[in-house]
Amino acid sequence: MEKRLIILATTVALLCGTGCTxxxxxxxxxPTKIAYGSLKPSNLFEPILFDTGxxxxxxxxxxxxxxxxxxxxxxxSTRQEHLYQVTDGNAQSIWDNFAxxxxxxxxxxxxxxxxxxxxxxxxALILKSYQMAELVSLFGDIxxxxxxxxSANRSPAFESQEDVFRHILDDLEKANRILAKxxxxxxxxxxxxxxxxxxxxxKFANSLKLRYLCRMxxxxxxxxxxxxxxxxxxxxxxxxxxxSDGAVVPYKGIDPYKSYWAKAETTKGVFQQHRLTxxxxxxxxxLDTQGNALYADPRLLIWGVQTxxxxxxxxxxxxxxxxxxxxxxxxxxNFEVLASPTFPGWLMDYSEILFIEAxxxxxxxxxxxxxxxxxxxxxxxxxxMLKWSPIGETISKTIKTSxxxxxxxxxxxSYDLAGTEGNLYASKEEFLQSQKxxxxxxxxxxxxxxxxxxxxxILTIGEGTVYNDHELPxxxxxxSYTVSSNKDNVDKALARMQGDNDMHTALDWSYKKGAxxxxxxxxx
Numbered sequence: 046m047e048k049r050l051i052i053l054a055t056t057v058a059l060l061c062g063t064g065c066t067x068x069x070x071x072x073x074x075x076p077t078k079i080a081y082g083s084l085k086p087s088n089l090f091e092p093i094l095f096d097t098g099x100x101x102x103x104x105x106x107x108x109x110x111x112x113x114x115x116x117x118x119x120x121x122s123t124r125q126e127h128l129y130q131v132t133d134g135n136a137q138s139i140w141d142n143f144a145x146x147x148x149x150x151x152x153x154x155x156x157x158x159x160x161x162x163x164x165x166x167x168x169a170l171i172l173k174s175y176q177m178a179e180l181v182s183l184f185g186d187i188x189x190x191x192x193x194x195x196s197a198n199r200s201p202a203f204e205s206q207e208d209v210f211r212h213i214l215d216d217l218e219k220a221n222r223i224l225a226k227x228x229x230x231x232x233x234x235x236x237x238x239x240x241x242x243x244x245x246x247x248k249f250a251n252s253l254k255l256r257y258l259c260r261m262x263x264x265x266x267x268x269x270x271x272x273x274x275x276x277x278x279x280x281x282x283x284x285x286x287x288x289s290d291g292a293v294v295p296y297k298g299i300d301p302y303k304s305y306w307a308k309a310e311t312t313k314g315v316f317q318q319h320r321l322t323x324x325x326x327x328x329x330x331x332l333d334t335q336g337n338a339l340y341a342d343p344r345l346l347i348w349g350v351q352t353x354x355x356x357x358x359x360x361x362x363x364x365x366x367x368x369x370x371x372x373x374x375x376x377x378x379n380f381e382v383l384a385s386p387t388f389p390g391w392l393m394d395y396s397e398i399l400f401i402e403a404x405x406x407x408x409x410x411x412x413x414x415x416x417x418x419x420x421x422x423x424x425x426x427x428x429x430m431l432k433w434s435p436i437g438e439t440i441s442k443t444i445k446t447s448x449x450x451x452x453x454x455x456x457x458x459s460y461d462l463a464g465t466e467g468n469l470y471a472s473k474e475e476f477l478q479s480q481k482x483x484x485x486x487x488x489x490x491x492x493x494x495x496x497x498x499x500x501x502x503i504l505t506i507g508e509g510t511v512y513n514d515h516e517l518p519x520x521x522x523x524x525s526y527t528v529s530s531n532k533d534n535v536d537k538a539l540a541r542m543q544g545d546n547d548m549h550t551a552l553d554w555s556y557k558k559g560a561x562x563x564x565x566x567x568x569x
Contacts, residue, residue, distance in 0.1 A: 086157035086165035087232035093149050093172050094238060095302060098294025098390020100142060101489040102305040106319070106383070108139075112518060113482075113492045114361040114504050115325050119372050120318025127361045129513035131548065137524035139183060147176035151193045163228035164243060168236070170220040171250050174213045175392065178257055181209040182494050183521050185552050186538035200531045203538035206553045207264055210257055217257075220250040221282065237295055237302070244283070249292045251275060251282045252393055259401045262410075263498050263554030269410035272401070276413065284398055288431050291394035298386035307386035316384050317377040321349050324504060326358035326376065327469065328483060331457060340455055343430060343444045347437040348383065348486065349376045362507025381440060383487065391488045394432055399425035400481040407477055419460040422477055423453055429484040475501050500556040506567040515567035518548035519557060 110116040111126035118124035150173035157166035180187050188201035189212045204212075224247035233241025239249075255275060261268040275282040285291060296304035326332075329342035336355045345356070353374040360371040382388070403421035405411030413421070427449050434444040452458040462468050463476030470476035478501035485491040496504070497519065506515055523546050528535050535546070544550025551558035 084156060085160065085232065086153045086162055086169060087230070087235055089149055089153040089156070090165060090168055090172075090232075091235050091237075091301070093146055093153065094236075094294060095296075095390075096146060097172065097175065097392065098296070099303075099305040099308065100146075101294070101390045101392060102388065102487075103309075104139075104489050105487045106305075109490050109493050110319070110486075111361075113496055114322045115486060115492070116319035116378060117322050117359050117361040117363075118319045119359050119363075119368055119375075120320070124318075125512065127510075128365075128507075129362070129510045129516070129518055129548070131512070131518060131521065133522065133525050136184075136521045137526065139521060140180070140524050140527065143176045143180045143183075147173055147180065148193050150176060162230050162232075163223050163226065164230040164233060164241065167220040167223040167228070167243070167246060167250070170216045170223075171246065171253070174216045174220075174250075174253065177209065178213050178253075179490060181206050181213075182260070182552070183490065184523060185520050185542050185550070188534075200534060203534050205541060207261065210261055213257060214254055217250045217254045221247055221254075224250065238292065245290065248283050248285050248290050249393065252285045252290075252292075252398055254282070255284065255398060255401055256393065259404070260494065260498060260554050263556070263559060266410065269405055269408075272405060273411055276402070276411065285393075285395040288395045288428050291432070292392035293394070294390035294392065296387050296389060304386055304388055304390065306384045306388060311384060313380040313384075316380045319378055320359040320372060321376040321378060322361040323358035324361060324502070325349075326356050328479065328502065329457065330356040331455070332356065340451075340457070342452060342457055342483075343442075343448045344433050344483075344486075346442045347433050347440070347444075348379055350379050351376050360507055361505075362510040364507070364509045379440070382436060385439065388436075393488070394429070396425045396429035396432065396484050397481075397488075397491075399428060400477070400484065403477055404481075407474065418473070418477065422460050422480065425484065426453060426458060426480065470502075475503070478502070497552065497555045497557070500564040503565045505565070508569070510567070513548050516549055516563070519551050519555065520548060522546050522548060 106116075108126060111118060111124070112129070114127070117127040119127075150169050154166060154169035154173060157163070157169055177187070177189065186203040186205055187209060189204050189209045191198050191201035194201065224243045227243045229243075230241065235241075239245035255272060258268045258272050258275075262272075275284070296302055296307065298304065298307045325345075329345040329348075330338050331340040332355075333339055336357060338356050341356060349356070351357075355374060355376075357375050359375040360367070363371050399421050402411060402413060402416070403418045403425060406413060406416060406421060407418035430444045430449050430452075437443050453460075456462055456468060458480070460473065460476065463470045464472045468476075470479060478495070478499045482492055482495055482502055485495060496502075496517075504517065506517060508515075510517075523535055523538075528546065539546055539550070542550055542553070557563055
C-alpha cells in the first residue's frame with residue numbers, strides 16, 4: 046500500500062509541476078489528499094531525487110541554453126525563448142515545479158523528524174534547500190518560513206532574497222551537523238547518487254553553501270568572509286575534493302530511473318532544431334578567415350556536431366527575416382550525447398568549487414596557501430574536462446591529458462593570454478568568469494544564474510529580442526495566480542525589490558542591481 050501511495054503522490058507532483066495551475070499558494074493551501082501518515086521519509090526520497098535530476102536536464106536544454114545563448118531554436122516558430130518570449134504559463138510551470146518538489150521535501154523532513162530518521166532528515170534538508178534556492182534565484186523574493194503551512198496560512202509572507210538564502214544556509218548547516226554524526230538508515234540503499242554515504246552528502250551540503258554564498262557576494266563582499274571560514278575549516282566543512290564527489294543523479298533508461306530524455310521521446314530532428322550559437326562557437330573554436338577550424342575546445346567535439354565540415358554558430362535573438370541565411374551550415378548539439386537515455390542529471394561538480402576559489406583569489410578576497418588564481422583556474426578546467434571525457438567515450442571523443450594541456454596553452458584557454466592584445470577577453474576577470482560559464486553547461490539553470498551575477502561572458506543582444514524589449518530576462522514573473530491569490534504580499538515583495546512584476550526587475554545579487562545597468566546593453 047505504501048508503494049502505491051507514493052506512486053500516486055509522485056504522479057500528482059509531476060503533473061502539477063509541468064502542466065496544472067497549482068501555484069506556491071495552491072500548494073500552501075491544498076495539500077494532496079493522500080494518507081501521508083503511512084509513509085516513511087524514504088518513500089519520498091527517490092521521486093524527489095530523480096525528478097530533481099530530470100528537471101535539471103530539461104531546464105538545461107529548454108530554458109537555460111536558449112536564454113543564455115548556448116543554443117537557439119531556429120528550425121521553426123514554435124520556440125522563441127531565445128527571443129525572450131516567456132508566457133505567464135511558462136512562469137507558472139517553473140514556479141509550480143520547484144514549489145512542488147520543495148513541498149515534498151518539506152513533508153519528507155517532517156516525516157524524518159517524527160520517525161527519528163536522521164539520515165533522511167539531512168537528505169530532506171538538502172533537497173529542500175536546492176529547490177528553494179532555485180525558486181529565489183529565478184523569481185526573487187519568495188515565502189520561506191511561512192511556506193507549506195497549508196490551511197494554517199493561506200497568504201504566506203514573502204521574504205527578501207537575502208533572508209531566504211540565510212534560511213537555506215541555515216538548513217544546509219543543520220544537514221552538515223547531522224551528517225557529521227554519520228547517521229545510518231535501513232533505507233539507505235535507495236540512494237543511488239551516493240549509496241547512502243553520509244560523508245558524501247555532507248560534502249554536497251557544504252559545496253552548495255559555497256555556491257549560494259558566492260551568489261550572495263553580489264549583495265555584499267562580507268559573504269567572502271563566510272566562504273573563507275568554510276575553506277579554512279575543512280574538518281568542519283568538508284567539500285568536494287575530486288570529480289567523483291560531485292552530485293550526479295544517475296539514470297538507467299528504464300523505469301523508474303528514466304532520465305528526461307528517456308521519458309520525453311524527443312527525436313533527433315526536434316533536438317537539433319536548436320542550433321549552436323555564434324557565442325558558443327567563438328568561445329570554443331579558433332577559426333580562420335574562411336571559417337575553417339584551426340583549433341577547438343575538446344569539449345566542443347562532445348557537445349556539438351558540424352554541418353558542412355565547419356564550426357558555425359547561428360545568431361541568438363536574431364532578426365527572423367534573416368533566419369535562413371543565419372542558419373545556413375550551422376552546427377548542432379550532439380543528440381547522441383546530450384539526449385542519451387542514460388545521460389546523468391548534474392546538480393553540481395567539483396570544478397565549480399575550484400572556480401569559486403579562483404574568483405576569490407583573483408579578487409583578493411581569499412588567500413589559499415600555494416594557490417594562485419591561475420593554478421586554481423587550470424585545476425578547474427582539468428576537472429571539468431575529466432567530467433566530460435567519459436561522456437565522450439560513447440562517441441570516441443575522450444579527452445586526454447595532452448588535450449587539456451593544449452587547451453590551457455591556446456588563446457581560448459590560456460590564463461596568461463587573457464586580457465592581452467587580440468585576445469577574445471579584455472581582462473582576466475572576464476576570462477575567468479566566462480570559463481566558469483562554459484564549465485556549467487548542462488547544469489540546470491547555473492549558467493543563467495551566473496551570467497546575471499557577473500554578466501560574463503559579454504553577450505550580444507540580438508535585434509529580434511522584442512518580447513522583453515531587447516533585455517535578457519533578469520528574472521521570471523510571479524504567476525498571475527500567485528498575484529491574485531496573495532496580492533498584498535506580492536505587492537510588498539515587488540516594492541522591496543524596487544520593480545514591477547516583469548522580466549526587467551533586477552534581483553538583489555545581480556550585476557544589474559549593483560551597477561544600475563548592463564555590461565553590454567542592447568544597441569542598434
